[in-house]
Amino acid sequence: MTTENNPETEELDLPRSRQANERLHALIPGGAHTYAKGDDQYPENLAPVISHGRGAHVWDIDGNRYIEYGSGLRSVSLGHAHPRVVEAVQQELHRGSNFVRPSILEVEAAERFLATVPTAEMVKFTKNGSDATTAAVRLARAVTGRPRVAVCGDHPFFSVDDWFIGTTPMSAGIPAATTELTVSFPYGDLAATEELLTRHQGEIACLILEPATHTEPSPGSRLLPRPSAGRSPQSRADPTPGYLAGLRELADRHGCVLIFDEMITGFRWSEAGAQGLYGVVPDLSTFGKALGNGFAVSALAGRRDLMEQGGLRHSGDRVFLLSTTHGAETHSLAAAMAVQTTYTQEGITARLHALGERLAAGVRDAAASMGVGDHVVVRGRASNLVFATLDENRRPSQQYRTLFLRRLLAGGVLAPSFVVSSALGDADIDRTVEVVAQACAVYRKALDAADPTPWLAGRPVKPVFRRLS
Incomplete structure (x- = not known):
């Protein structure tokens, strides 16, 4: 799988990552050293374990390459291995x-x-x-x-x-x-x-x-x-x-x-x-x-x-x-x-802002073109973009977030947020927008059905702060 896959037809399989996640949970409480990096934040069986990164890209241990956003929980703003x-x-x-x-x-x-x-x-x-x-x-x-x-x-x-x-x-x-x-x-x-x-x-x-x-x-x-x-x-x-x-x-x-x-x-x-x-x-x-x-x-x-x-x-x-x-x-x-x-x-701050503006405009256009502009919503300062996934009643939904993340991952985009790094290039932004458009097409189908469950293939992603595991 590379970033050229079509997220509407391709499914991502991560056998090595699944095995590594089991090892992580056996030895590390929560399976990660930061709760926001836990596999419960990702669709079931689709939590890639990272091998390495360079610039705005990371590779998982299954050999897949992703365009990455929110790198290091917003810490890697210049790109990996700058x-x-x-x-x-x-x-x-x-x-x-x-x-x-x-x-x-x-x-x-x-x-x-x-x-x-x-x-x-x-x-x-x-x-x-x-x-x-x-x-x-x-x-x-x-x-x-x-x-x-x-x-x-x-x-x-x-x-x-x-x-x-x-x-x-x-x-x-x-x-x-x-x-x-x-x-x-x-x-x-x-x-x-x-x-x-x-x-x-x-x-x-x-x-x-x-x-x-x-x-x-x-x-x-x-x-x-x-x-x-x-x-x-x-x-x-x-x-x-x-x-x-x-x-x-x-x-x-x-x-x-x-x-x-x-x-x-x-x-x-x-x-x-x-x-x-x-x-x-x-x-x-x-x-x-x-x-x-x-x-x-x-x-x-x-x-x-x-x-x-x-x-x-x-x-x-x-x-x-x-x-x-x-x-x-x-x-x-x-x-x-x-x-x-x-x-x-x-002038990194200005570059982050420009990249974010380009990404936000592209995502909003893609969502609108697929009829989900009121449901996949980009918010925040251009250098620190997040997205909301809303259900048919326009309420925040973990199920729709799961659907959206699943489609992004299948297209080679690892994006718990849309927070940019300065290492992103125009081609990365363009590819991300293309994958978002394909994901939004699936999102529209789920909205029409008023039930995203058939597109989840497992449990929904979960909020970090919750009382019970």
Whole structure:
């Protein structure tokens, strides 16, 4: 099977991947190291196990090649094995990766990051986004002396740690007393946020949110309940004018810390993230994903007076901010510097936007031409596209998502989202649109039958956040 197959007539068979998935489940809880990569996120028996990748393509262990979207859960934005990043990493590997004292690369990487994100004054690196966001929350609690955390209930994920995961359906093992300290505010609704801050006057340490992004919630994936009942999910790629500035004013007036989670928006919105694009400066922000192009590196950045509370040059109580054995591995910091240089010198953010615009237009035209334009819906900023699969009543449907993913895979497109990498070429986009059109033809048949079951060939894909396996 190659990307030239017709997804309306061809079926994909993955015998080696099926065997490897069994081995994965026997040894690794969930069969993957990230729940979003689990085989339950894919049609039954159609979860390819990857052999290798280059640029915008990956190959599975059955020998099939795919055009890949959402690479590395949005982390590989330059494409796999990007030469500039690989060269930077290789130069450091033979020099040693971890020492008993800081390497000179740590200050060079910090200088490079703060030049890229000039709204921040200090930065500390770690390996994953959860550590960075949890450190931001801990710091906010320490400097305010307040216990509660207010998270944006319209955004799907902030951390694997108890303060957040306790608010999801997967809350087993987390004390209720911990979860009760996390409250929710709706994106885009300043009045509801102010009401929350007033109701918990003097208790909320921070507001934490993705400053701008769009994700389409799957059925059953709702996290914290929204304070304003009946409000529809946020569907804008950008915040409404004045919203972020309004949050800034609310945080200042109520004495809480404003935290931007820029794991997704960092680099994809601008090299300096959404804060650089919209001109609103948070107190703290977290970056990751695109920062390393697949290498493990993330960052907590922010105001000097806050960040220094986790340092040695102050006279107050010490805050255990971040202290990780592998947080400053030289090769990952070298990768981050190479990524930042590539973005700024090659205009990567603009390229991601242009590629996404071309893809979104093509997918929308293909869906409309097959009569499913109201059912296969592309949303989000061009550099961070997601798609919704709606049933005959225009409600989000895991069954229709399964049908759609199955047809894409048969056509050689691996696309849990339509998040682009800069390695995609025009031919990749054109082929993707062609496969989408063929998938939409099948989608139309299922809509006409008012039942997608005959096209599923197994159980539907499942939402990540659910109570039962």
